[in-house]
Amino acid sequence: MARLRGTGIAAVNYPTGMNLGGDPSQALIHATTSGSFVVSLSATDLGQGLRTVIGQIAAETLGVEFGEIVIDTADTDTGPHDMGTFASRATHRVGNAVIAAALEARRALLDVASEELEAAVDDLEIDGHGNLMVKGAPSRSVRVADIAALAQFKYGRTISGRGSYMKAKSPVDPETGAMDPDSTEAHACTVAEVEVDTETGEVTVLSIKSAYEVGRQVNPALVAGQIAGGAWMGMSHALYETTAPYYPAPDHSPRDFSEYLMPGTLEMPEIESVVLEMPSSNGPYGVKGIGEMTANSPIPAIVNAIYHATGVRIDDLPVTPEKILRGLEARQPGPA
Amino acid sequence: MSADLNVVGQSVARSDGIGHVTGRTQFFGDRTFPGMLHLKMVRSPLHHARIRGVDLSKAERVSGFVRALTWKDVPHNLYTILGLIGVEPEEEYVLAEDRVRFRGEAIIAIVAETEAAAHEAVSKVRLDLEELPAVFDVEEALLPGAPIVTSWGNNTFMYEGHPCRRVRLGDVDAAFERADHIVEGVYNTSPIEQAPLETTGCIAVPEANGRFTVYTNTQALYFSLDNTAIILQVPGNRLHFVGGTVGGGFGGKVDVIVEPIATLAAMLTNRPVRFAYSRSEEMQVSSTRSAWRIYIKDGISRDGHILARKVTSYADSGAYSRQTPYALTKHAANAAGPYAIPNVSIDAYCVFTNRQPASAMRGFGVTMASFALEVQMDRIAERVGLDPWTIRFINAYHDGDIKPHRKLAEDATLIETMQAAAALVGRELPDDLRAMTSAPRGAGHDGGRD
Numbered sequence: 058m059a060r061l062r063g064t065g066i067a068a069v070n071y072p073t074g075m076n077l078g079g080d081p082s083q084a085l086i087h088a089t090t091s092g093s094f095v096v097s098l099s100a101t102d103l104g105q106g107l108r109t110v111i112g113q114i115a116a117e118t119l120g121v122e123f124g125e126i127v128i129d130t131a132d133t134d135t136g137p138h139d140m141g142t143f144a145s146r147a148t149h150r151v152g153n154a155v156i157a158a159a160l161e162a163r164r165a166l167l168d169v170a171s172e173e174l175e176a177a178v179d180d181l182e183i184d185g186h187g188n189l190m191v192k193g194a195p196s197r198s199v200r201v202a203d204i205a206a207l208a209q210f211k212y213g214r215t216i217s218g219r220g221s222y223m224k225a226k227s228p229v230d231p232e233t234g235a236m237d238p239d240s241t242e243a244h245a246c247t248v249a250e251v252e253v254d255t256e257t258g259e260v261t262v263l264s265i266k267s268a269y270e271v272g273r274q275v276n277p278a279l280v281a282g283q284i285a286g287g288a289w290m291g292m293s294h295a296l297y298e299t300t301a302p303y304y305p306a307p308d309h310s311p312r313d314f315s316e317y318l319m320p321g322t323l324e325m326p327e328i329e330s331v332v333l334e335m336p337s338s339n340g341p342y343g344v345k346g347i348g349e350m351t352a353n354s355p356i357p358a359i360v361n362a363i364y365h366a367t368g369v370r371i372d373d374l375p376v377t378p379e380k381i382l383r384g385l386e387a388r389q390p391g392p393a
Numbered sequence: 394m395s396a397d398l399n400v401v402g403q404s405v406a407r408s409d410g411i412g413h414v415t416g417r418t419q420f421f422g423d424r425t426f427p428g429m430l431h432l433k434m435v436r437s438p439l440h441h442a443r444i445r446g447v448d449l450s451k452a453e454r455v456s457g458f459v460r461a462l463t464w465k466d467v468p469h470n471l472y473t474i475l476g477l478i479g480v481e482p483e484e485e486y487v488l489a490e491d492r493v494r495f496r497g498e499a500i501i502a503i504v505a506e507t508e509a510a511a512h513e514a515v516s517k518v519r520l521d522l523e524e525l526p527a528v529f530d531v532e533e534a535l536l537p538g539a540p541i542v543t544s545w546g547n548n549t550f551m552y553e554g555h556p557c558r559r560v561r562l563g564d565v566d567a568a569f570e571r572a573d574h575i576v577e578g579v580y581n582t583s584p585i586e587q588a589p590l591e592t593t594g595c596i597a598v599p600e601a602n603g604r605f606t607v608y609t610n611t612q613a614l615y616f617s618l619d620n621t622a623i624i625l626q627v628p629g630n631r632l633h634f635v636g637g638t639v640g641g642g643f644g645g646k647v648d649v650i651v652e653p654i655a656t657l658a659a660m661l662t663n664r665p666v667r668f669a670y671s672r673s674e675e676m677q678v679s680s681t682r683s684a685w686r687i688y689i690k691d692g693i694s695r696d697g698h699i700l701a702r703k704v705t706s707y708a709d710s711g712a713y714s715r716q717t718p719y720a721l722t723k724h725a726a727n728a729a730g731p732y733a734i735p736n737v738s739i740d741a742y743c744v745f746t747n748r749q750p751a752s753a754m755r756g757f758g759v760t761m762a763s764f765a766l767e768v769q770m771d772r773i774a775e776r777v778g779l780d781p782w783t784i785r786f787i788n789a790y791h792d793g794d795i796k797p798h799r800k801l802a803e804d805a806t807l808i809e810t811m812q813a814a815a816a817l818v819g820r821e822l823p824d825d826l827r828a829m830t831s832a833p834r835g836a837g838h839d840g841g842r843d
Contacts, residue, residue, distance in 0.1 A: 278404035
């Protein structure tokens with residue numbers, strides 16, 4: 058009996074968004090009297106940080122501080138339509154809608170500033186920190202907040218914007234499957250290292266090291282969170298999880314987390330990653346969706362590493378100790 | 394990082410982080426309302442059965458029992474979630490009528506003053522069921538004589554007259570003839586649970602103005618509202634959905650199961666109604682990721698190029714469609730992998746069985762394709778005597794390559810991503826692989842292929 062080590066790789070791509078009957082997201086933005094901007098949506102934050110990245114995209118496009126953005130989601134009485142948070146679509150779709158809304162609001166802001174500063178709109182700029190100025194004349198600078206207040210009380214204007222982004226429906230040709238099902242593709246390559254105990258069949262994942270190409274990271278810490286969570290979920294799919302332990306028989310299906318096995322923190326390996334940014338043609342600031350993809354490449358990388366370690370090729374998920382021991386047994390020469 | 398960006402690209406602290414880690418974020422389940430009732434389901438204990446009768450008499454005598462809802466109370470009881478975007482036919486019952494098709498299927502909704510009273514009343518409902526033969530394996534479900542799960546006479550979703558989603562490019566049979574190697578694999582994956590920390594649920598509240606506010610953890614607010622309006626046959630303007638803060642979804646909260654019946658119960662009782670899955674319901678009743686069986690046959694040239702790939706996939710949708718028909722379309726668009734293959738044939742079957750329904754889950758139709766394909770790539774490498782890196786580089790797609798579904802590849806960066814992974818782990822790649830890029834194939838470029 059021995060502990061055998063092996064390394065496996067896997068390389069994948071993953072589509073951003075879908076085309077189900079048209080795939081829209083919409084956004085509305087308005088300025089308050091104090092120069093904050095409320096972004097109204099009906100998009101859902103599943104815990105991945107959508108509110109934060111959308112706030113960053115709105116701040117970037119408007120030219121104000123992140124702290125001046127208020128994200129108002131999700132309420133069907135105030136938020137315009139959004140298809141939902143799935144298909145690695147939310148940052149891409151909602152981000153594009155928010156950019157469109159922010160550009161319209163920014164134009165309304167500059168129109169008021171143009172009158173107040175007696176300067177052409179094309180000669181104005183916003184510095185990213187809430188200061189609005191005449192290009193080349195820093196002394197003629199005002200706060201965005203002051204223009205917002207003047208718009209309301211002096212000029213009687215709204216500073217607001219509407220934005221929509223839609224991936225149009227693409228019918229599938231039923232004979233050839235010709236279709237346009239996504240907006241772009243993100244990429245991942247994972248190298249997994251495992252150790253297999255040939256006495257117990259137990260697999261210890263030693264490391265999961267990956268490269269990801271995600272177009273652009275809006276928030277690197279949140280991307281890192283997706284990567285860590287995805288590595289855990291991929292490892293869990295590869296080695297632990299099933300609702301039908303005797304599949305296809307439906308017997309002994311689990312009822313809670315004491316029966317539905319998943320790795321705990323002590324089982325988690327070293328996770329290391331590098332993120333490439335090669336902006337997509339149609340994402341907000343070049344974004345591609347990373348959400349779902351991070352769980353995918355670890356699964357075949359771990360299964361390939363088990364083969365490399367043991368010579369046992371297992372094509373059924375999850376790879377339980379029982380399957381490994383049966384595979385090792387089948388490789389033994391029979392009794393004399 | 395682009396120098397001209399201010400805040401995009403910065404790791405600003407997430408705006409809801411403090412609330413999440415201090416327990417102050419308000420999720421739907423943190424809300425409570427005076428007079429709120431609790432809804433629990435009477436569910437089928439059998440995988441497949443005819444319903445001969447239901448006896449509520451003992452349940453109605455439980456202290457705290459308020460009322461029971463049957464299929465006769467549901468204005469539009471037969472629906473399909475993707476009907477909103479034109480997917481047909483309507484085939485799932487909000488509450489079962491004369492037949493149950495999976496263990497755990499909802500038959501009667503009980504509304505009571507407390508959760509405990511609702512549980513007790515559920516336990517007192519007597520069901521008279523006649524067990525029917527059941528099928529659980531995707532290929533057995535397609536055999537002649539298999540129990541039929543659906544209402545339309547076979548166990549597959551029909552794609553414009555075909556029993557599977559098809560993709561065809563080139564001529565796989567001719568390419569298999571001239572291939573130097575044929576490599577085949579069969580891959581199976583088990584159904585799994587999305588396992589969010591927060592289980593699926595909602596609270597429906599009647600308002601003084603005649604509208605209903607529904608606090609929900611759905612992943613898709615308007616999808617839930619629009620389906621609820623159809624099922625209840627009310628104008629959308631009577632419904633006000635509030636959500637957006639969710640304790641994990643992973644695809645498990647896109648099915649619109651709890652909101653319609655909770656809102657109906659609120660309408661019929663004129664009181665707030667809470668319906669939230671227990672962990673056991675989340676695991677045993679709510680949708681799973683499909684089980685998949687994927688057959689791959691590849692024709693390979695002596696030098697390791699994939700000349701042809703034939704994929705036949707079966708995904709177990711369980712008893713109803715939910716989102717699975719679309720998962721097969723997405724699967725079919727991705728089942729050849731990130732590789733340039735001139736001849737491809739894909740048949741992707743959405744199969745109905747008597748298992749709890751499957752639906753969306755992270756990686757929807759693609760995760761299990763990636764598993765099968767990337768294990769298959771190692772099989773190919775071993776057969777032709779190349780290492781696992783080289784086989785992937787020489788077959789990687791480039792910008793401008795045609796994908797099997799006839800979309801031209803753009804934003805392709807598989808090669809650069811693999812180069813970065815090799816560098817990360819200290820794997821020395823040979824010069825020719827290090828020099829590759831995903832740029833379009835052209836004269837003098839590395840991508841010369843037959």
